[in-house]
Amino acid sequence: MLTIGTLGKKTGTKVQTIRYYEQIGLMPEPGRTEGGQRRYGDGELDRLSFIRHSRQLGFSLEAIRELLDLSDNPKRPCHEADVIARRQLDQVDQRIARLEALRKELKRMVHECSGGISSDCRVLEVLRDHSECLTNHDEIGA
Amino acid sequence: MLTIGTLGKKTGTKVQTIRYYEQIGLMPEPGRTEGGQRRYGDGELDRLSFIRHSRQLGFSLEAIRELLDLSDNPKRPCHEADVIARRQLDQVDQRIARLEALRKELKRMVHECSGGISSDCRVLEVLRDHSECLTNHDEIGA
DNA sequence: TGCAAACCTACAGTCACTTGACACTTAAAG
DNA sequence: CTTTAAGTGTCAAGTGACTGTAGGTTTGCA
Known part of the structure; x- marks a missing residue:
């Protein structure tokens, strides 16, 4: 289980940016500790890596939304x-x-x-x- | 005396953008008609051309502000x-x-x-x- | 138990515009 | 002289993709 800071370090993303992605629905709402802090698993790590890599390649967040959608539904045409x-x-x-x-x-x-x-x-x-x-x-x- | 629309056409600038440049102090406040509409002269046309050309070359508005300043004070070092x-x-x-x-x-x-x-x-x-x-x-x- | 580092929310700011709502002015046509 | 369409006015909010701030809470370690 990763904290938001650790996830950020692993993916080269600022903490605020991760929260921002959550806010606009690009990242899912993660589990929380009793105290209310976010905890992430491997699925979220993969997803954020995908997003960051796509951003580095210049894709807009809207394009990434589509690409994630495609990635989530493997039967849709490539x-x-x-x-x-x-x-x-x-x-x-x-x-x-x-x-x-x-x-x-x-x-x-x-x-x-x-x-x-x-x-x-x-x-x-x-x-x-x-x-x-x-x-x-x-x-x-x- | 040019209307804001004509000035816009001559320089390839949207009317709103010209008003925006005025708002942030990049363009001067022009003269007005009795009815309150802006009227521009050749000085303003030159200045806006300078701004637009600089933008096309990728300069930020802040950089352009400096360049305009330099251009306004011909004694400053090149x-x-x-x-x-x-x-x-x-x-x-x-x-x-x-x-x-x-x-x-x-x-x-x-x-x-x-x-x-x-x-x-x-x-x-x-x-x-x-x-x-x-x-x-x-x-x-x- | 004490404490620093990391976390939380909520909101404002960035850049260079763009868009929208709604009212008023101007120039030309009839 | 009146009508009318195009143009212009202000003000406020929205855009994309974050970044930064303020002020408070939680966590993990010694």
Whole structure:
């Protein structure tokens, strides 16, 4: 039987985050001691590991909810998990593409900064005038 | 004299976002019509363009506040803008590196999915067991 | 038994917006 | 000059995924 702190350490999750997952129904309500403290078993450890690993791969909590559901019902078609993962892969691809455009732009900016006073600063100049951009980064780079 | 909507169109910003920028002191309080509607001039257009362009390059609103300050005081050393830009560049580099690791992992996952029922799903299996990962993606992939 | 460390609840704060409700203003068409 | 639709106003709350704080309680060990 694990305390919430131990579970946190084993999965690399902050205590508050575990309680948060419970609150939004991603983690089940665990057993409690007489004094009211949470105690976890292996099932919960596995579930939290699944959640954290999925988060590290960039899945949203909503996507994880679906994936957990799939995992809980082994007869459902694998195809659904595949769709979610592919969607995620697409998003990652897009993000990388955008970030690379930004990187190029930033690098150019920084490279051209002469180090004088800010009225002559290339960095500020580029920010001021979008037309100086080599790339058209329409969407936000996050 | 531009309405808030026109300003929004010219800069690719939602009306609410412009009001939000005003609220947090990033945009100045503009002049108003008798009826109380905001009217903007070219100074504000430039300022908002600067903000939006910086956002597209991934700068936080706090960083943008500093950059605007620098831009408003042309005698301050350019070096400060350079530091902010370099910091941003470092962050972008790190994000790209992390996303590429995730991409690899996701690709492998999706590739190995056979399409049967979810109890045999490679996607779910990988999510369940972190030890199957080729990479150690410690930080969140966002 | 004493005590520190870990736990509890409840709520506020973060970031960068977005959405909603509801009322008022403006510009153009008729 | 009136109507009307589109646009604008304020204020408040919601989003995602947590993080942090305050103030009190429980646990496990010496």
